[in-house]
Amino acid sequence: xxNTWTIFRRxxxxxxxxxxxxxxxxxxxxxxxxxxxxxxxxxxxNQQLIQMQAQQGGRFQPVNVNLMLIRGLLLNLSVISLFMIxxxxxxxxxxxxxxxxxxxxxxxxxxxxxxxxxxxFAALTLYATMIGTTLLFMVLLFFYGDPEFLPILSGYIGLxxxxxxxxxxxxxxxxxTENQLVSALVTFVVMLFLWLVGALGSFNSTNWSxxxxxxxxxxxxxxxxxxxxxxxxxxxxxxxxxxxxxxLTYQSVESTRWRG
Amino acid sequence: MIEVQNVSKSxxxxxxxxxxxxxxxxxxxxxxxxxxxxxxxxxxxxxxxxMPATAGTARVAGYDxxxxxxxxxxxxxYLPENPPLYLEQTVDDFLRFVAGIKGVPSQDVKSKIDRxxxxxxTMDVRHRIIGKLSxxxxxxxxxxxxxxxxxxxxxxxxxxxxxxPAQIIEVRELIKGLAGDHTIILSTHILPExxxxxxxxxxxxxxxxxxxxxxxxxxxxxxxxxxxVKLEAEGEPEAVKAVLQSVEGVANxxxxxxxxxxxxxxxxxxxxxxxxxxxKKDFKLFGLQRVGMNLEEIFLQLVKSENGAGRNEA
Numbered sequence: 001x002x003n004t005w006t007i008f009r010r011x012x013x014x015x016x017x018x019x020x021x022x023x024x025x026x027x028x029x030x031x032x033x034x035x036x037x038x039x040x041x042x043x044x045x046n047q048q049l050i051q052m053q054a055q056q057g058g059r060f061q062p063v064n065v066n067l068m069l070i071r072g073l074l075l076n077l078s079v080i081s082l083f084m085i086x087x088x089x090x091x092x093x094x095x096x097x098x099x100x101x102x103x104x105x106x107x108x109x110x111x112x113x114x115x116x117x118x119x120x121f122a123a124l125t126l127y128a129t130m131i132g133t134t135l136l137f138m139v140l141l142f143f144y145g146d147p148e149f150l151p152i153l154s155g156y157i158g159l160x161x162x163x164x165x166x167x168x169x170x171x172x173x174x175x176x177t178e179n180q181l182v183s184a185l186v187t188f189v190v191m192l193f194l195w196l197v198g199a200l201g202s203f204n205s206t207n208w209s210x211x212x213x214x215x216x217x218x219x220x221x222x223x224x225x226x227x228x229x230x231x232x233x234x235x236x237x238x239x240x241x242x243x244x245x246x247x248l249t250y251q252s253v254e255s256t257r258w259r260g
Numbered sequence: 261m262i263e264v265q266n267v268s269k270s271x272x273x274x275x276x277x278x279x280x281x282x283x284x285x286x287x288x289x290x291x292x293x294x295x296x297x298x299x300x301x302x303x304x305x306x307x308x309x310x311m312p313a314t315a316g317t318a319r320v321a322g323y324d325x326x327x328x329x330x331x332x333x334x335x336x337x338y339l340p341e342n343p344p345l346y347l348e349q350t351v352d353d354f355l356r357f358v359a360g361i362k363g364v365p366s367q368d369v370k371s372k373i374d375r376x377x378x379x380x381x382t383m384d385v386r387h388r389i390i391g392k393l394s395x396x397x398x399x400x401x402x403x404x405x406x407x408x409x410x411x412x413x414x415x416x417x418x419x420x421x422x423x424x425p426a427q428i429i430e431v432r433e434l435i436k437g438l439a440g441d442h443t444i445i446l447s448t449h450i451l452p453e454x455x456x457x458x459x460x461x462x463x464x465x466x467x468x469x470x471x472x473x474x475x476x477x478x479x480x481x482x483x484x485x486x487x488x489v490k491l492e493a494e495g496e497p498e499a500v501k502a503v504l505q506s507v508e509g510v511a512n513x514x515x516x517x518x519x520x521x522x523x524x525x526x527x528x529x530x531x532x533x534x535x536x537x538x539x540k541k542d543f544k545l546f547g548l549q550r551v552g553m554n555l556e557e558i559f560l561q562l563v564k565s566e567n568g569a570g571r572n573e574a
Contacts, residue, residue: 103338
């Protein structure tokens with residue numbers, strides 16, 4: 001536990017000593033702000049339109065902020081994350097392999113799991129910080145509007161699980177190469193695939209292969225969370241993907257020992 | 261302290277190390293000598309539990325490097341060929357991190373860092389960022405990293421590489437000073453280094469041990485019974501040669517650049533006989549000394565004969 005903590009602290013420090021953490025945070029927040037602005041603008045326009053219709057004698061239906069604004073925004077954040085996660089995970093093992101510090105870690109009295117979990121949670125913490133910056137938008141919405149709290153909570157839990165799964169995959173890819181650029185590119189391609197594969201399938205289809213494709217898609221599982229629907233099927237998907245990533249990383253680190 | 265028995269390591273069809281055996285006693289400095297690519301780094305990586313051997317067993321501090329790796333790792337300090345440093349950290353932060361992962365109790369961390377910095381004379385740069393330091397300093401920080409938890413055993417892969425001559429001497433002195441409390445195994449391809457720092461030497465070539473002995477013992481062994489004397493004298497070369505040849509026990513005399521190399525088969529020191537003979541004939545005698553083979557010659561001879569044997573097999 002103490003060893004994992006030591007690794008975690010150093011890894012997190014390394015992110016914030018290098019410009020990487022700031023680049024990721026600023027870039028993400030800037031893009032998220034643009035999307036927030038666009039969603040907000042179209043939401044307000046929509047609301048005005050409905051009010052005008054109500055004045056002309058139609059029935060007035062209040063517009064749901066959660067469904068019309070927050071849901072779309074959170075789904076968008078997950079898409080921006082697809083670009084950011086490779087930047088977060090690319091260095092986690094590649095840098096150590098390149099610098100020779102892998103030799104230091106592997107000849108110190110540490111278990112592989114301590115090394116892997118320390119690095120994993122450091123990367124996940126940076127991801128969570130990145131997602132956390134958007135809580136500012138939610139504060140604004142609560143201040144000026146009246147959104148429901150629980151769907152927002154479940155949406156953020158969903159985003160965190162989404163990140164947990166993808167950071168695991170990214171870390172595994174990083175453990176395969178000592179070239180950070182290769183690590184980032186391959187991670188991005190894999191994540192893009194896991195995202196787009198959902199477009200080929202549908203849960204409602206009777207065709208099993210389409211259902212499978214849908215199940216593989218990382219974003220499809222997020223939708224329910226963002227809507228405020230908590231389904232264990234999605235929880236299992238994210239956690240098992242994260243675990244698969246960690247397990248493969250373990251195998252990869254173990255095999256570096258054998259291959260030298 | 262270190263027992264290596266019939267260790268082999270192959271990467272696919274390539275044999276990096278073949279059937280190596282040697283041992284190191286407590287408090288000793290063992291030099292691991294060989295040309296580049298001989299298998300030094302591979303052997304050290306096996307001993308430091310970085311990777312397992314394909315065959316054979318190695319025990320460090322009484323623990324098996326494969327089955328009891330965690331116990332071994334607690335007791336070794338390892339400096340790989342490229343010092344493993346986090347370039348973005350300051351020296352202090354880096355050493356604190358290493359102390360952490362080596363399991364140094366938190367109340368001792370400060371004093372251990374101070375000790376390592378003092379030993380490697382890097383106290384002045386402790387607040388500097390490692391990436392901004394020169395190669396020599398990085399090498400010393402690498403050494404400090406290996407020393408931080410006061411391990412029983414130090415495994416140093418080419419510890420003086422990349423240092424300037426003054427620093428090399430400093431590091432050698434440091435290593436010598438550490439012997440006794442620590443058992444040290446160091447690899448190098450620089451021969452004088454072994455002669456100056458090590459108690460014993462293992463010479464390795466193409467993955468196999470070609471010689472293992474004390475530094476002086478090795479010289480003696482290779483010289484065999486025949487010894488060579490170098491004599492400097494003034495006079496007509498042919499006449500001098502004739503005089504020398506007449507001395508009892510002299511087998512062969514060769515004359516090169518003002519000096520005479522005399523090979524003797526006598527079982528006693530023939531130097532006084534030679535001096536007497538020269539002086540008696542009124543030649544001027546300037547110098548007389550026994551020529552021992554230095555490590556360099558031993559090394560070349562061993563490696564050459566190995567290569568020769570290899571060719572014959574093929």
